[in-house]
Amino acid sequence: MSVLVVGTGGTIAMSGASGVTPTLTARQLVDAVPGLGDLPLTVRTLCNRPGASLTLADLGELLRLIEAEGRAGAVVMQGTDTIEETAYAVDLLHRGPQPIVVTGAMRNPTLAGADGPANILAAVRVASSPAARDRGCLVVLADEIHAGARVRKTHTSSVSAFTSPLGGPLGYLAEGRVHFVQRPETRFTLPPLPSSTAAPRVGLYTATFGDDGALLESLAAAVDGLVIAGFGVGHVPEGWPPVLAAIAGRIPVVLASRVGAGFVATGTYGFPGSERDLGERGLIAAGALDPYKARLLLQLALLHGATRAQIEAAFGAAGGLGAAAAWPWSARRAAA
Numbered sequence: 001m002s003v004l005v006v007g008t009g010g011t012i013a014m015s016g017a018s019g020v021t022p023t024l025t026a027r028q029l030v031d032a033v034p035g036l037g038d039l040p041l042t043v044r045t046l047c048n049r050p051g052a053s054l055t056l057a058d059l060g061e062l063l064r065l066i067e068a069e070g071r072a073g074a075v076v077m078q079g080t081d082t083i084e085e086t087a088y089a090v091d092l093l094h095r096g097p098q099p100i101v102v103t104g105a106m107r108n109p110t111l112a113g114a115d116g117p118a119n120i121l122a123a124v125r126v127a128s129s130p131a132a133r134d135r136g137c138l139v140v141l142a143d144e145i146h147a148g149a150r151v152r153k154t155h156t157s158s159v160s161a162f163t164s165p166l167g168g169p170l171g172y173l174a175e176g177r178v179h180f181v182q183r184p185e186t187r188f189t190l191p192p193l194p195s196s197t198a199a200p201r202v203g204l205y206t207a208t209f210g211d212d213g214a215l216l217e218s219l220a221a222a223v224d225g226l227v228i229a230g231f232g233v234g235h236v237p238e239g240w241p242p243v244l245a246a247i248a249g250r251i252p253v254v255l256a257s258r259v260g261a262g263f264v265a266t267g268t269y270g271f272p273g274s275e276r277d278l279g280e281r282g283l284i285a286a287g288a289l290d291p292y293k294a295r296l297l298l299q300l301a302l303l304h305g306a307t308r309a310q311i312e313a314a315f316g317a318a319g320g321l322g323a324a325a326a327w328p329w330s331a332r333r334a335a336a
């Protein structure tokens, strides 16, 4: 099956003697992979930037390119720093059945044991696999296949930096074969990005030990929506709730957990600053969405003009604490 391979930069494309920077084209990267030569690939370089500098507008361009090329699957090579976010955004915005597989490298091409070529080969294999259809955006590194909606970068430098703390990988590659071992029940998708509208500004603020919350108001004044990464199941210091309640009266405020895996609670604790207190004061529970993914969902929902009720329904569905059927946009059900 024909696959589109798109380069956007990142460590996988970096070279240089005094500090590596993205310089290599997608074609150069593909040509350096033994075993790819015979496969029907279309290769494009969209941009050459570190993952940290990619934007929502880049993702819009990427999705338009993928749609225009109309291949059976696509591989996106990108900086690993933001894969856990871009892959979720792409998963939300890609409505078609063809797999979009994001990959990258933890070791740049100048290093011994560079992992880029193996990751590109594995990603192309997954993107070519009929079993990968109707699964949205997948992330493939170190012979593991992760859901864009769940994957996290959980190590700064290991070649096995990508994990899915809630649920584990969707599959693996072994001897070049693609093996899926599970399928999330539902894919939630959004309408395409409008090409001209500026993205709403969504802030992310993490609860930390002893923080009196004095910065919350000034942050809230500069944003259209706010995500709080609370302690544990969704807790903040006892002085924060009145401030957060006032902010939640003006803009949507989502409560996620800074822990990195698991659901925020909604009805267990009753102390000031507990998840229950914050829910009663108008914060929206992120469920199992980590703060980074919650921030993207809120930004995209705002971009689509979602009402407060729609934002609540979206987080209930995507975060797993509410009804999947209440997702405000037409959801694409995963094939059985």
Ligand code: ASP
Residues within 6 Å of the ligand: 009, 010, 011, 012, 049, 050, 051, 052, 078, 079, 080, 081, 082, 104, 105, 106
């Ligand atoms: N360390 C990053 C990478 O793996 C740098 C980046 O995201 O561009 O690609």
